Amino acid sequence: MRILQLIDTMEAGGAERIAVNFANALVGAVDASFLCTTRKEGPLRQSLSIEVGYLFLKRKSTLDLKAIKRLNKFIRNNGITHVHAHATSFFIATVAKISRPKLKVIWHDHYGQSEFLDSRPKTVLKLCSKYFDHIFCVNSKLKAWSEHNLKTKSIAYLPNFAELDDSETLVTELKGVSGKRILCLANLRPQKDHLTLLKAFKEINKGFKDWSLHLIGKDFEDDYSETIKAHIENQELKNKVFLYGSCPDVSATLKQCEIGVLSSKSEGLPIALLEYGLVGLPVVATDVGDCSLVISNNREGQLVEPQNSFELKNAIELYINNPEKAKLAGEHLKLKVLKDFSNQTIIKKVIDTYQSI
Structure with missing residues (x-):
């Protein structure tokens, strides 16, 4: 089997991380492992193993005929048997x-707004689904949605997994x-609901003035991003809340923090939660997705x-006030993730x- 992971960008998002993780993990486990990013490169490019065959398609539109020809040529020349298409x-x-x-x-459904599936666009996806040999879904809600709405017969739930490079600089x-530090x-997407976290942290900071909040993730420089930045400014949190954008050194960055937080309104199965676990961080997360x-x-x-800043504040403060309890929670989570x-x-x-199809 010669397997190609297909993803639209190499930005540091959940679907992108999984595509890279799969490509790396399959090296030596199948005859050959490849990855193609169709539209845009990004920081995850440097996380890709040198043993993974790589193609950047430079696709400019949905029906970019030159890009389609380049992909077909790559598939033919490398004898690729399976395309594992993400998102x-x-x-x-x-x-x-x-x-x-x-x-x-194989299509891998990473749809992050699984709490709002009623409004999910499906016309094109439904047409394409009759060509899928299999669908992987990152949570049970997405699996049920695919079974009800799409034409693929073989559908399975597949939890995400995370990998961190302990040797990174x-x-x-x-x-x-x-x-x-709280991480x-x-x-910076609306479904991640940073505003609820900022409201919770504002209250936390009244009693724990030395603590700070660190927001790491791609800044799309859109209205949502501007709202977050304006809130930080208006609430006089600039010296306590810090934004970094995407970071290439996730493992090393996580190890500088004491508590990991996710305040999302909707999720699939967040990679960040698994990455928190791998480094043994105590975690406070919203009860969404899986x-x-x-x-x-x-x-x-x-x-x-979700969307309850009071509950979020109390949970974070529990770990601040009880460092031993926090440490133990981090150790238990690490064992669970591993x-x-x-x-x-x-x-x-x-x-x-792959073998069964």
Whole structure:
């Protein structure tokens, strides 16, 4: 089997991280592993193993004929048997399948707004789905949605997994007082609901003035981003809340923090939550998507109601006030992630699926 991971960008998002993780993990486990980014490169490019065959398609539009020809040529020249298309890359994967009917196409649904599936666009996806040999879904709600709305017969739930490079060089020096940092690893998107976190932190800061909040994730420089920055300015939090954009040194950055937080309104199964676990951070997250599969009890972390700044504040303060309890929660979460969300467990399921189709 010669497997191509297909993804539209190499920005530091969840679907992108999974595509890179799969490509790296499959090296040596299948005959050959490849990755193609169709539209845009980004910081995750440097996380890709040198043993992974790589193509940047430079696709400029949905029906970019030159890009489609380049992809077909790459597939033909490298003898690729399976295309594992992540998120929005399903359309160009479908075009490749129509050109080469023997090609196996797997679509991986990473849709992050699984709490709002009623408003999800589906017309094009439904048409393409009859060409998919299999669908992987990152949570149970997405699986049920695909079974009800799409034409693919083979559909399975597949939890995400995370990998961190412990040998990476520290590039991002976090501001604030060492030993008193709260981290939110999430791109600046509305579904991540940074405003609720900022409201909670404003109250936390009244009693814990040395603590700081660190927001790491891509800044799309849009209206949502401007709202976040304006709130920080208006609430006089500029010396306590710091934005860094995307960072290439996630593992080294996580190790500079004491508490990991996710305040999302909607999720699939967030990679950030698994990455927090891998470094043993105590975690406070909202009870959305499949977060409860990772944090299944209070020994492994705390889940709070989404869009509830009061609950979020209290949960974070519990860890600030009880460092030993926080440390123990981080250790339990690490054990859980290593046991149930390791690359060995997930990759075996993926390879079995590749073989079965």
